[in-house]
Amino acid sequence: xxIREIKKKDKNEVLKLFKLLTNKQVNLDIDSLIxxxxxxxxxxxxxxxxxxxxxxxxxxxxxxxxxxxxxDVVIDKGYxxxxxxxxxxxxxxxxxxxxxxxxxxxxxxxxxxxxxRFYKSLGFDLxxxxxxxxxx
Numbered sequence: 001x002x003i004r005e006i007k008k009k010d011k012n013e014v015l016k017l018f019k020l021l022t023n024k025q026v027n028l029d030i031d032s033l034i035x036x037x038x039x040x041x042x043x044x045x046x047x048x049x050x051x052x053x054x055x056x057x058x059x060x061x062x063x064x065x066x067x068x069x070x071x072d073v074v075i076d077k078g079y080x081x082x083x084x085x086x087x088x089x090x091x092x093x094x095x096x097x098x099x100x101x102x103x104x105x106x107x108x109x110x111x112x113x114x115x116x117r118f119y120k121s122l123g124f125d126l127x128x129x130x131x132x133x134x135x136x
Contacts, residue, residue, distance in 0.1 A: 001084075003091050006034060006041040006053070013050035014043065017074045040095045044075070044088055051076040054088040056095055056104075068096040070106040073115075089122055107131060 044052030
């Protein structure tokens, strides 16, 4: 089992994993993802099959400085509960430290109790941010 950067050939397997996160149609622009220097996207591979993925997007905030956002952490249902999500997030944390990020943020649906417990176990604190979003 290994964690590596995402490649073009991973697109279909990653799209299948995203279906575990959302019922919405996902348009994955794999080229932009690979070529964006602010995005660190990894896959977890076992026996040449992608069984997990997670991304770290880095941006600069005038107040917070360099900030990382963890996005789209997902492990294939058949492999959940084995500590693999932890390995992926730890890789993102390592990448954040290498990039000298000051903060890492993420969002998790309040209904996803196991996911929230998982992030807390990795040292993340639940903040009351009043997060808003405008969709286009």
